Amino acid sequence: MENELRIISVSKEFKDGYKALNNVSLDIKKGEFFSILGPSGCGKTTLLKMIAGFISPDSGEIRVNGERIDHLAPNERNVNTVFQNYALFPNMTVYDNIAFSLKLKKANKDTIDKEVHKYLDLVGLSEHRDKYPDSLSGGQKQRVAIARALINKPEVLLLDEPLSALDAKLRQKLLIELDTIHDEVGITFVFVTHDQSEALSISDRIAVMHKGDVLQVGTPNEIYETPVNTFVADFIGETNFLEGEIIKVYDNYAIAYEKDLGEFKVELDKPVKVGNKVKLTLRPEKILADNKMPNNPNDKYKILEGIVDEVIYNGFQSKLFIKLDNSDKIFKAFEQHREFVEQDELFEWKEKVYFYWNYEDAYLVEVM
Ligand SMILES: Nc1ncnc2c1ncn2[C@@H]1O[C@H](COP(=O)(O)OP(=O)(O)OP(=O)(O)O)[C@@H](O)[C@H]1O
Ligand SMILES: [Mg+2]
Structure with missing residues (x-):
């Protein structure tokens, strides 16, 4: 029609x-x-x-x-x-x-x-x-x-x-x-x-x-x-950008490297070759944050450490701005309050945090 x-x-x-x-x-x-x-x-x-x-x-x-x-x-x-x-x-x-x-x-x-x-x-x-x-x-x-x-x-x-x-x-x-x-x-x-x-x-x-x-x-x-x-x-919305260089390409994913992030997996939303510079978008709600290392971490997860640079309490969620250790990179992470949250369970300024995401949840936007 x-x-x-x-x-x-x-x-x-x-x-x-x-x-x-x-x-x-x-x-x-x-x-x-x-x-x-x-x-x-x-x-x-x-x-x-x-x-x-x-x-x-x-x-x-x-x-x-x-x-x-x-x-x-x-x-x-x-x-x-x-x-x-x-x-x-x-x-x-x-x-x-x-x-x-x-x-x-x-x-x-x-x-x-x-x-x-x-x-x-x-x-x-x-x-x-x-x-x-x-x-x-x-x-x-x-x-x-x-x-x-x-x-x-x-x-x-x-x-x-x-x-x-x-x-x-x-x-x-x-x-x-x-x-x-x-x-x-x-x-x-x-x-x-x-x-x-x-x-x-x-x-x-x-x-x-x-x-x-x-x-x-x-x-x-x-x-x-x-x-x-x-x-x-x-x-559209809020996001984090991850940039790196492709160092290895497998069938279903690639490995990128960046000096502050180290190595991280990249889902092949687009074809890449070793040496390509890539840029990924990672939405803040897809980053999980915790004050302890996740136990039994799945190898799909990239885990980073940082401190809470700023925290905005929104009732239904907390917006965290996390400064990556040994870097001035800031990550935004939105933590949903799915359960009843006590005051002492909230993230605090300067608190140490582990934050991580499943590489399948980031999206490859640009290959250069
Ligand atoms: N009659 C005109 N003569 C010269 N430039 C114009 C004229 N009308 C619009 N423009 C320019 O064209 C561009 C697009 O204008 P338009 O009004 O379509 O924007 P918009 O996307 O609707 O923006 P907004 O969200 O602010 O309403 C602007 O840079 C504007 O200055
Ligand atoms: Mg208009």
Whole structure:
């Protein structure tokens, strides 16, 4: 089946010569919750505005269900956008804001009423229908904006950082609501965010952007566990990088050496040769820390010793910053508190620790 939304080799250079998008291609499936994730200035809004029709590409094509839309005006595209700043009509009630586009299309009164109530209900605002935007909370305004966009029954809903003006708790709540709305309406959502945890928790797939390039497209799990390069590994979540030189290659693993780490096993996520420099990403939650040497250590584990340089207690976990002995390298390790933890069982500053990981839990990102 033809993908619903195809972006094919799209580039954009602004008048001042700034290249905001370099040959961006994306295939977004019908009904998918697709996120575009990247740091500020990487081109997310530019790409979204291009899909909506507010910016035209210098080259490339945009297609919906096989038909080119890049030459169409915004109102000729079956695409609606929810912006970060709500853009509600301040002199209209919630009801009238949502009804606006149907009134413009001269739908009959009963249809309008039925539709508006359906979408008021969908976004949970039925009891606020007669309020003006001024007297709504940020989250409620954003829900009006979503209902107002959905009532047009677009094929694609574009959302540009719709939650960024909200506090963390409310963002979490609306994110879940957005997911529910997406399931109910079943249309394609293209969600722009610079918040990696937001993208990981809600998306079917994510495109990671950097300086106008799409670096990786994948499921949240693929992006997190198998990043294509150092930038993606570093941008998504937190990580430790292990660098070394390959000194021996076996069938299923290789041995790398680095002066502070000594020898360590490397899973062959990519082919390597003796003499290659390698870089691995090792997520902090995959490192185990203890104040004593692990007994019967498995030969899959690399064990290091250090001292606690800093410890951040988070209730459900402790974040340890461990300074490797005889080195200034710092490792991050997140220790989950799976069981009840007494005060005296917590790690302390300057405490001696053994920390270790299974070599299969690190991922080889770069071979040089
Ligand atoms: N009209 C314009 N003229 C010149 N440069 C522009 C214009 N619009 C955007 N840019 C530049 O293009 C780059 C991408 O901008 P864009 O708004 O797409 O970033 P973004 O990824 O949405 O960032 P943010 O997360 O901060 O919203 C930025 O460096 C920006 O300064
Ligand atoms: Mg933006």
